[in-house]
Amino acid sequence: MLLGLFIAYPFFEGVKxxxxxxxxxxxxxxxxxxxxxxxWNDSIFHTTMWNTFWYTGxxxxxxxxxGLWLAILLNRHFRGKALVRAFILxxxxxxxxxxxxxxxxxxxxxxxxxxxxxxxxxxITTRINWLGDPDLAMTSIIVINIWRGVPFFAITLLAGLxxxxxxxxxxxxxDGARPWQRFWHVTWPLLMPVTLVVxxxxxxxxxxxxxxxxxxxxxxPANATHLFATYAYQLGIxxxxxxxxxxISLAMFPFLFIIVVVQLLYIRRVETx
Amino acid sequence: MAEVSLHKLNKKxxxxxxxxxxxxxxxxxxxxxxxxxxxxxxxxxxRMIAGLEAITSGEIRIGNTVVNEVPPMDRDIAMVFxxxxxxxxxxxxxxxxxxxxxxxxxxxxxEKRINNAASILGIESLLHRKPRQLSGGQRQRVxxxxxxxxxxxxxxxxxxxxxxxxxxxxxMRVELKKLHERLAVTSVYVTHDQVEAMTLGxxxxxxxxGVVQQVGEPLELYNxxxxxxxxxxxxxxxxxxxxxxxxxxxxxxxxxAPGLRIGLPGALATRARAKTGRKASxxxxxxxxxxxxxxxxxxYCFEAEVEVVEQLGSExxxxxxxxxxxMVASVEPTLRVxxxxxxxxxxxxxxxxxxxxxxxxxx
Numbered sequence: 001m002l003l004g005l006f007i008a009y010p011f012f013e014g015v016k017x018x019x020x021x022x023x024x025x026x027x028x029x030x031x032x033x034x035x036x037x038x039x040w041n042d043s044i045f046h047t048t049m050w051n052t053f054w055y056t057g058x059x060x061x062x063x064x065x066x067g068l069w070l071a072i073l074l075n076r077h078f079r080g081k082a083l084v085r086a087f088i089l090x091x092x093x094x095x096x097x098x099x100x101x102x103x104x105x106x107x108x109x110x111x112x113x114x115x116x117x118x119x120x121x122x123x124i125t126t127r128i129n130w131l132g133d134p135d136l137a138m139t140s141i142i143v144i145n146i147w148r149g150v151p152f153f154a155i156t157l158l159a160g161l162x163x164x165x166x167x168x169x170x171x172x173x174x175d176g177a178r179p180w181q182r183f184w185h186v187t188w189p190l191l192m193p194v195t196l197v198v199x200x201x202x203x204x205x206x207x208x209x210x211x212x213x214x215x216x217x218x219x220x221p222a223n224a225t226h227l228f229a230t231y232a233y234q235l236g237i238x239x240x241x242x243x244x245x246x247x248i249s250l251a252m253f254p255f256l257f258i259i260v261v262v263q264l265l266y267i268r269r270v271e272t273x
Numbered sequence: 274m275a276e277v278s279l280h281k282l283n284k285k286x287x288x289x290x291x292x293x294x295x296x297x298x299x300x301x302x303x304x305x306x307x308x309x310x311x312x313x314x315x316x317x318x319x320r321m322i323a324g325l326e327a328i329t330s331g332e333i334r335i336g337n338t339v340v341n342e343v344p345p346m347d348r349d350i351a352m353v354f355x356x357x358x359x360x361x362x363x364x365x366x367x368x369x370x371x372x373x374x375x376x377x378x379x380x381x382x383x384e385k386r387i388n389n390a391a392s393i394l395g396i397e398s399l400l401h402r403k404p405r406q407l408s409g410g411q412r413q414r415v416x417x418x419x420x421x422x423x424x425x426x427x428x429x430x431x432x433x434x435x436x437x438x439x440x441x442x443x444x445m446r447v448e449l450k451k452l453h454e455r456l457a458v459t460s461v462y463v464t465h466d467q468v469e470a471m472t473l474g475x476x477x478x479x480x481x482x483g484v485v486q487q488v489g490e491p492l493e494l495y496n497x498x499x500x501x502x503x504x505x506x507x508x509x510x511x512x513x514x515x516x517x518x519x520x521x522x523x524x525x526x527x528x529x530a531p532g533l534r535i536g537l538p539g540a541l542a543t544r545a546r547a548k549t550g551r552k553a554s555x556x557x558x559x560x561x562x563x564x565x566x567x568x569x570x571x572x573y574c575f576e577a578e579v580e581v582v583e584q585l586g587s588e589x590x591x592x593x594x595x596x597x598x599x600m601v602a603s604v605e606p607t608l609r610v611x612x613x614x615x616x617x618x619x620x621x622x623x624x625x626x627x628x629x630x631x632x633x634x635x636x
């Protein structure tokens with residue numbers, strides 16, 4: 001009942017909306033797949049789609065690599081371990097909007113602390129317009145997403161690492177495995193189920209990310225950094241083309257669906273292995 | 274094939290000194306068992322031999338090499354862990370092959386060794402299973418197999434039977450013994466179970482609080498324990514102890530306690546005479562106490578009241594009170610005794626032990 005009320009109903013309303021000609025102040029009428037046809041030929045939509053995949057792909061790879069590295073470091077014994085572990089979570093705990101605003105200042109062309117540092121070090125001579133250049137803007141957003149996402153990976157993978165018995169590493173050490181072989185043959189395969197779940201969650205979240213881009217660039221410059229969610233918002237709410245906005249957000253659905261199904265199948269395979 | 278020698282071996286964790294000045298020569302092909310209560314440093318010693326624990330001071334040699342700084346993989350050892358430590362994501366065959374693969378053995382050789390070990394251990398039919406599909410006993414065999422295929426200079430066992438149920442433990446104990454006879458590889462075995470130590474060991478090291486109490490063949494430990502701890506630890510049911518005072522009685526030394534007066538025979542009397550007037554522990558094993566007959570000399574007899582009768586089938590254990598001392602006697606199963614019976618008991622004088630009350634060393 002609750003599922004129906006809060007998930008199924010909005011979903012089908014969205015589908016209905018995407019198949020209509022609704023806009024703000026006009027309930028519209030059924031137009032079939034016209035909206036989908038329209039966005040399919042929309043070059044901004046193409047950019048958006050490419051952006052979303054690029055954004056999700058690059059950030060996930062980096063978050064996994066850095067998170068794993070951090071998790072392995074944190075899994076060792078050292079003084080103040082508990083404190084560092086708690087500290088690591090900070091980027092994850094701070095509301096995204098707040099931390100993104102802080103980042104916005106750091107990337108601001110005039111006040112950028114990054115520019116200032118690079119300038120002082122003599123690496124650059126002119127200001128870099130981080131958020132004004134399409135490629136740099138995308139890179140900046142990717143960096144922030146990685147910064148925000150690594151703690152989640154690190155803490156979850158750390159929990160996974162702690163379930164692996166140290167005896168296995170000792171057995172492998174006696175068996176003649178060098179440290180990276182122990183990682184590759186023992187740690188990595190045993191961590192795989194946890195890794196897949198974390199990646200699954202992260203991919204879903206990143207694919208549908210909104211706040212970060214909305215605060216940093218609003219999708220600009222010149223629509224160069226739009227993701228599905230921000231473009232859908234801009235068209236649907238910003239411009240009032242509710243039906244087209246709905247169509248764009250629905251366009252996410254098949255991609256996400258495929259990703260989730262593939263990963264769930266893979267997780268099941270790994271777990272029954 | 275190799276000897277293992279420990280010289281002035283010490284281990285400290287922060288401020289706790291867990292292994293103290295251990296000196297030990299383990300001979301080639303010998304089955305050496307470390308036994309002691311938990312926290313006595315036996316496992317730490319084993320882990321230092323394996324190279325899994327750094328040495329605080331001292332020296333470990335395997336063969337002719339000092340291995341203090343040699344990493345585990347280069348020590349030519351194989352270890353069987355308490356929880357088996359099988360790689361859960363690998364099949365039985367892969368588990369056994371792992372160490373050989375890491376050492377870049379030929380595929381045919383790996384297969385040959387696995388099949389050989391599997392047939393020795395009777396696990397040929399399990400080779401394609403995953404560890405979680407195996408019972409405890411089967412996992413134990415696989416862990417053994419993983420050690421055997423390596424054909425190492427030394428086997429290290431860290432309480433390998435403690436996770437098995439009692440019946441399986443006895444069975445595996447016998448198999449381990451057979452396996453050692455067959456392979457004749459120097460083995461170091463850690464256990465807290467003195468029965469395992471007695472049955473498996475060529476020699477046994479008894480440890481307590483990081484200090485070696487005694488090293489010897491099982492019967493040597495049983496018959497001539499070096500101190501009260503070894504006397505009480507080895508043997509089941511445990512040796513009886515009575516707090517006594519050594520006194521002279523008409524020219525011959527006796528051990529005296531309230532309600533108890535036991536004569537001391539021959540050599541023991543000579544050694545006890547030097548300690549006349551001192552306090553001591555009188556030790557006697559349950560099987561060395563019997564119901565007195567006319568043949569028993571009166572100075573080795575005492576009166577006791579039965580408190581509990583434990584029928585074990587093959588023997589009867591009588592929990593008795595003799596003066597202030599509580600004693601257990603193991604008597605014939607055919608005997609009819611009931612609680613609160615008052616009996617005249619006798620002990621075998623040649624089986625008496627005396628321990629200094631302060632140093633606890635054997636007198």
